[in-house]
Amino acid sequence: MSASANDSSSTGMNEILENNRKWVEGKKAADPDFFNNLSKGQQPRYLFIGCSDSRVPASAITGTGPGEMFVHRNIANLVVHSDMNLLAVLQYAVEVLGVKDIMVVGHYGCGGVAAAASNKQFGLIDNWLTHIKDVVRLHETEFTSITDKEKQLRRLVELNVIEQVRNLTKTNIIQNALQRENPPRLHGLVYDIQDGVLHNLNVETDTINEFQHIYGIEDIKHAEEAVEKAQQGKV
C-alpha cells in the first residue's frame, strides 16, 4: 500500500494511520503493558541532536525504542547558543530527565553542509548555514588543504560535529552539569548514509579548557550567592 500525490482520501494520511494501527497491534502483541508502562513517564538515557534529513531517523539507526532517547533535530545538527528550541531541549534533558549521554550526530552527504560550503544563495536558510561557514573559517587551513571535493565535504561534516559538541560545552547548562556528580557524557558521531554505519569521532571535549578564560562561567553557587547578596542590598 502506498500513498500517491493524487491520493483521493480526505486526509492523505491513510497510509500513516494504517501503519500506526499495525504498529500498535504489534507492540501490544509483544507486550500487553507496553503503552501502559510508557504512559507512566520517561527517563531516557540519551539525548540525540541530529540533522532533520529524512534518511537519518534517530530511533532506527540507534536501535532505540520509545522512552529511550530524547531527540532534537535541525538542519545540519547545529548547536546554536541563541536557539531557544535547542536550549530548552538541552536544559530539560540534562536538568529534569537526567540523560547520561548526549550525542551530536552528523551525516555524510548532508545537504546543509554542502550548501554552506558553496557560495550559492538558498534564501532564508543561508543565515542558518552561516554557522557552518564559521566552522570552515575555524578550520580553513585543513579544509582548503583537501583538494578532493567529496573528501572535503566529508571532513567538513566531521568538523561540524566536533564544533557542535564543543558548542555544547560552552553553554551554562553543560558547564553547570559538569560541576555536579555524574554529568552527562558528550559524544560526536557521524552516520554514513551509503552503508548505514555510525562512526564515533571520539571528540575531545576537554580542548575547551584552553578557552575557559573566554567561555568559562563561575560556579553556580557563587552566582546564586551573588544574586542573594544583590537582593539583600549588599552589593
Ligand SMILES: [Zn+2]
Ligand atoms: Zn543533513
